[in-house]
Amino acid sequence: MDWKLELVVVPVSDVDRAKAFYTEQVGFKADVDHRAGDDFRVVQLSPPGSACSIAIGTGIGQSEPGSTxxxxxxxxxxxxxxxxxxxxxxxxxxxxxxxxxxxxxxxxxxxxxxxxxxxxxxxxxxxxxxxxxxxxxxxxxxxxx
Structure with a gap:
């Protein structure tokens, strides 16, 4: 059985700023931008050619922004x-x-x-x-x- 790494959560303080950085400057593709109320948002971003993505958002992790x-x-x-x-x-x-x-x-x-x-x-x-x-x-x- 294969075990594949799918997603790594990257903690950020400003989701829109981070999304712009990763898509416009680094060149990642925005796969998903999903909100469920004011306390939950997940943005999934993928590097070109990668099967693994990162997730940034609100309410998706407990690590401090910048700690990864x-x-x-x-x-x-x-x-x-x-x-x-x-x-x-x-x-x-x-x-x-x-x-x-x-x-x-x-x-x-x-x-x-x-x-x-x-x-x-x-x-x-x-x-x-x-x-x-x-x-x-x-x-x-x-x-x-």
Whole structure:
């Protein structure tokens, strides 16, 4: 039997502001925006190509806004992803990797899968890491090799 991760709740203080950030700046798709009275609202948002979504809202969790740290996204071209986020106004960090001395500026020396990261925060301080996976395969496919 498969067990698939479907949804991660991300606590925010202003649902409309967070929805705009994730859809307009980060590029997530708004799948659902459901209200049931004044005390319950759930907005489900999905990253492009992802089977797992996040949920923001009112009355859907007990964590403090900004308390979610280390959510991971993966992309095949971290340079392009960084440029896209920056062009949309996201305050995105520089590429980094982990070496013998810990966190080190710049891409992984071999550009190995899972080796290069960038980070950004949403308006409440929930933190995200974007990790590069499949760069070599994606580049091979683009060149026709």
């Amino acid at each position: 740290k280390g959510l991971h996204l993966i992309v095949s071209d971290l340079d392009a992803a960084r440029a896209e986020l920056a062009d949309r106004g996201v305050n995105v960090g520089d590429l980094f990797h982990f070496g013998a001395e810990g966190r080190t500026e710049g891409a992984h020396p071999e550009r190995a899968d899972y080796g290069t990261f960038l980070s950004f925060d949403d308006p409440d301080g929930n933190s995200w890491l974007v990790q590069e996976v499949g760069r070599t395969r994606a580049n091979r496919g683009a060149s026709g090799a």
